[in-house]
Amino acid sequence: MITPVLLCGGSGTRLWPLSRKSYPKQFVPLVGDETLFQASAKRLSGPDYAPPLVLTASDFRFIVTEQLQDAGLDPGAVLIEPEGRNTAPAILAAALHLATTDPAALMLIAPSDHVVPDAAAFRAAVAAGVPAAQAGQIVTFGITPTHAETAYGYLELSAPPKDGHATPLTRFVEKPDAATANVMVKADNFLWNAGLFLCSAQTMLKAARTHCPDLMEPVGAAVTQAKTDLGFLRLDPAAWGRARDVSIDYAVMEQAKNLSVVPFGAGWSDLGGWDAVWREAGPDARGVATTGPATAIDCDDTLLRSEADGLEVVGIGLKNIMAVAMPDAVLVADMSRAQDVKLAVAALKDKNAKQATAFPKDHRPWGWFETLVLADRFQVKRIVVHPGAALSLQSHHHRSEHWIVVEGTARVTVDEDVKLLGENQSVYIPLGAVHRMENPGKVPMVLIEVQTGSYLGEDDIIRYEDIYARE
Amino acid sequence: MITPVLLCGGSGTRLWPLSRKSYPKQFVPLVGDETLFQASAKRLSGPDYAPPLVLTASDFRFIVTEQLQDAGLDPGAVLIEPEGRNTAPAILAAALHLATTDPAALMLIAPSDHVVPDAAAFRAAVAAGVPAAQAGQIVTFGITPTHAETAYGYLELSAPPKDGHATPLTRFVEKPDAATANVMVKADNFLWNAGLFLCSAQTMLKAARTHCPDLMEPVGAAVTQAKTDLGFLRLDPAAWGRARDVSIDYAVMEQAKNLSVVPFGAGWSDLGGWDAVWREAGPDARGVATTGPATAIDCDDTLLRSEADGLEVVGIGLKNIMAVAMPDAVLVADMSRAQDVKLAVAALKDKNAKQATAFPKDHRPWGWFETLVLADRFQVKRIVVHPGAALSLQSHHHRSEHWIVVEGTARVTVDEDVKLLGENQSVYIPLGAVHRMENPGKVPMVLIEVQTGSYLGEDDIIRYEDIYARE
Known part of the structure; x- marks a missing residue:
């Protein structure tokens, strides 16, 4: 069994406006109907694969579980990085987490925002790397170059690659200039570095102890002091903050001697623009x-x-x-x-435009909302609540709200009253009332909220209770 | 006193998506803060000008009066063309209408969708044409060419034009090819034809009787049988339908011998793209x-x-x-x-996309509305009602409505009940209830309407009473 380790923390800006800091590229259906994250998780599923271990940011934790569920996949562990520290600390945390149950467990480390149209071919390449990984190698998957790309790093092999075989790596080559890229693409022993690695947890930890020993203490402490929170594993922020911000290539791979490469030529893109x-x-x-x-x-x-x-x-x-x-x-x-x-x-x-970072649909643990119109003294939102989900018990200082249910069923609390509302029913939430909205049903509940008041910011909220442990 | 005759019937597609059939270019602020129609009406206002006579389509009648009011201008007569028949019938109708009170009245005929940045210079050019117009000439205003444009017709003058003087016209030149345009722009006696004319009503009628006598009967009947409707003058549709669809250039100007030209060089554009x-x-x-x-x-x-x-x-x-x-x-x-x-x-x-012709804001006599979200079984609208305005008394077969007032004050009728709603108050309109929304206040009233039902089309409406005489 191979555990996919999906790196899901990026917040690229190169695909703006579709990818934004609040909802980055991997969660968006950029090619086809599935999101890149869903496609990545599906690609690494099946009889040879354990449920994925996902490393992501706190803001994205519910998106991760929701998208796995929508894709019909078992969510494995979700490790929350208190802040982005690049790939080395994230991968070490995954290795440490896996090693607590099985040091020999194989991990397939993969970004979750790439496109690989032929999933079966990719799984075959992974399978071809398993013997080397079991023998203590770090196996990387090199992409057969199609042109003299200067935006990728390259892998120099000791011999021309053979499909289905692992060939020893000679060295990593940093992003080249055009002339160098031209030479490499014509040679027969260079592949693109796609950031894909297969090895056992113990192989990774051994390499880290040798090549980046300073990371072991803070990452180790972040994992051992991690807190379980609604099924997520929150790495300890203080310890994590002490870990160096460094890529796995730089911290480990460029120095390790036990690397081999399996070629992959069936189509790949990092969708880098x-x-x-x-x-x-x-x-x-x-x-x-x-x-x-x-x-x-x-x-x-x-x-x-x-x-x-x-x-x-x-x-x-x-x-x-x-x-x-x-x-x-x-x-x-x-x-x-x-x-x-x-x-x-x-x-x-x-120019302080919210479109720089904020996605129009605001995803929350209970579903999502979008602003339909925002004026000086009123705002209209569409709110969609997942079956079984509930917003926090809350009140506002500066606004009243009218709620009209337009799909599904809502259970609404207003101060001491609790009642069910069906489609076409409404309720009024006076300023200051303690209220909650829940979806007790089996289908999504859609509600139109009309707010009026002198201040309509999301931060005018007092939370009394929240099943998602938000503050 | 000169009566501006503003031709306001066009529905160009060259400035899509801002200009659409339902709300064409002249009503849009394309350059600056005013709409082209407002700027055109303002340009032809002041001590020498009577309130404008506007020729427009039925769909645009309330936009015309609203925009004149917003611009602080007296609305003159608004003649409604039952269908577009090009400029000749429209201008003859205006001349016949003016002649009933004063056959010697001067009319300044102008499209309402052009840009003339220097309004004072334009009024000075008009003033320069008055003596010739009073002497029975049709005076046109020719634009000093700035380049060899092939999209405009040209005016050939009997001599080079002089600012502030009317020079006899030799002939109209149709839109030329590039070579001809090149020759004309280099010569000193060609100007662009901008479709601007100054003459008395009787001069225009005399020219029409000579050059397009077939138009006199149908247009005459359309004017004499016109019906007054809420202050608008609706030309008789049956008579109007018999009028030939023809431009004033073709029907009159290209044949008339009594034309002179005043040059205008202070800047002009037809915003044709x-x-x-x-x-x-x-x-x-x-x-x-x-x-x-x-x-x-x-x-x-x-x-x-x-x-x-x-x-x-x-x-x-x-x-x-x-x-x-x-x-x-x-x-x-x-x-x-x-x-x-x-x-x-x-x-x-x-592809039947509504964006081809429909503007997102739907302008009505009482104000405007826009759809904020439209789903299978619900729709949310923002509705803005002018002070003193009222929607029709109506009912629906297939939908219920929730109304929430977010700005101003509404007077709401639901069956036998009539009540006032202020900001942050709501009312429910059950399916089938006879209802009406009014703004009794002095400021615009803004209301959010949430509709639910199996059919949400605008045509599910039974009107019992309408102050705007709609059916």
């Missing part, structure tokens, strides 16, 4: 790829994406353009500037 | 013009417009691109394709 999304989307003969209600008229080599049902995007006479539209933000860029999308995020941060 | 809007918006040194929350990063010769407060538009590395974003539709096009925006409208019509 909208240009990569465009390529993976399967452009037509003129190079046009559209998603959602988008229409291309006389366009070439262009990506047009609409991310909402009621949002029509039309391109006319475009060449090498990517346009991504959401109801609250639109990006239009030359395709060659895909790596500069972070400039858009920075510009919006500078 | 987004490229014209870009030019009028005053692009910066790199050619970038932005409107609303739009950010250009390393762009050249690019128009970026966001038409909503909460909609951030970002362009990166664009050249010769126009991007116009609304919450329900986004256009991205190469600047050279400005005249092909109609293809976007056609493509959306083909």
Whole structure:
């Protein structure tokens, strides 16, 4: 049995506006109907795989369990990183956690935001690495290069790779310049480094003790002092804060001598920009790829994406353009500037635009909400509550609320009263009343909330009780 | 006194998505804070001008009066064209209407969707044409050409024009090819035809009797049988339907011998496409013009417009691109394709997308509404009711409604009950109940309506009473 270790902490800005700090890329269906995280977890499931061990940030913990559940997958352990410390501390924490039950357990470490269309081929490559991993090797999976890419690191092999076989690694090559990339892509013993590793927990720990011993104490303490919280394992923040922020490549892999490489040539992308999304989307003969209600008229080599049902995007006479539209933000860029999308995020941060980091749908442990309209003295929200879920028992200082149930059934508490509301029923929550909304039913409950008051910020909330242990 | 005759019937598609059939270009603030219609009416106001005579379609009648009121202008007569029959019948109707009170009345005929930044200079040009108009001439105002434009017709003068003087017209020149345009722009006796005319009502009628006598009977009957309706003058549909669909240029001007031209060189645009809007918006040194929350990063010769407060538009590395974003539709096009925006409208019509013709804000005599969310069995709307206005007394077969007042005061009728609701008060309208919403106050009333039911179309309405005489 192999335990997938899914690294799920990133918050890239290169796929803004669809990927935002509050809801990053791996949780979004960028290619196909599943999110990248769901596809990654599914890819590493089946008879040879244990439930995944997921490393993520606190903000994303409920998204992780919800998306695994939606994909019909068993959630394994979810380790919460108190803050992002790069890949080395995260992978060591996973190894330490696994080693407490089985030091020989094999772990397949994988980012959760890549695209691998042929999952079976990928599992076959993993299987081919198992004997070497069992023999104490760290096996990495190198992607057969298709072009002289300068955005990836490379793996130099001691001999040309053979499908289904592990070949010893000679060295890691940092992201090259174009000339070097050109030489490597023509040689027969270089592969792309995709950050995929297979080894036993004890092999990883031994390598760490040798190559980055300073990480062992803080990460070890973060794991042993971790607190269980509603099924999540919260690494100890104080100990975690002492761990160096460092990548596994730099801390371990570039120094370890026991590395081998299994080649993988069946298709892979890290979706590192909208240009990569465009390529993976399967452009037509003129190079046009559209998603959602988008229409291309006389366009070439262009990506047009609409991310909402009621949002029509039309391109006319475009060449090498990517346009991504959401109801609250639109990006239009030359395709060659895909790596500069972070400039858009920075510009919006500078002007304090919430679209820089906040997703229009705000995901919470109990479901999600979105603001339909926000004015000076009123706000209208759509609130969707999962079956069995409950919002906290709360009150507000500055606003009253009208709730109208439009789908499903709500159990509503207002001070001493508790009542059930069905579709088309409403209730009024006066300013200051202690109230709670729950979905006792078997289907999602949808409610329209109309707030009025002088201050409508999310921080006007006093929580009395919360089944998700929020403060 | 000169009566402005404002032609306000167009429904251009070249400025989609901001201009749509349901709310065309002249009613939109395309350049500056005023709408083109408001700016046109203001330009032709002051001591020398009578209140305007507006020719418009039935759908736009309340928008016309509302926009005149908002601009602080007296509404003159509003003649409703039962259907669009081009400019000749519309101008003849205006002349016949004016002639009933004063055959010598001067009329200044003007489209209401052009931009003329220097209104005082334009009024001075009009004043310069008055003596000729009083002497029985039809005076047109020719725009000094700035380039060899092929999209406009030209006016050939008998001599080079002089500012402040009317020069006899030799002939109208149809939209030329590029070579002809080049010759004309270099000559000193050609001006652009902007469709602006000054003459007395009797001069126009005399010219029509001579050059298009077939129009006199149907247009005459449409005016004499017109019905007054809430202050609007509805031309008789049957008579109007018999009038030939023809432009004033073709029906009268190209044949009349009594034409003179006053030149106008102080700036004019017909805003015939987004490229014209870009030019009028005053692009910066790199050619970038932005409107609303739009950010250009390393762009050249690019128009970026966001038409909503909460909609951030970002362009990166664009050249010769126009991007116009609304919450329900986004256009991205190469600047050279400005005249092909109609293809976007056609493509959306083909796929039955409502964005082809319908504006997200639905303007009604009493105010406006917009759909905030539309689902299978519920819909949420924001409804804004003008002070003193009232919706019809109505009922629905398939939906119940919850109303929550969030600004101002509503008077609500539900069957036998009539009550006042203030901010933060709500009322429930059961399915089948006869109900009405009014704003008895002095400020706009804003209400959130939550509908639930099996059918939510606007046509599920039975009207019992309507102060706007709708059926």
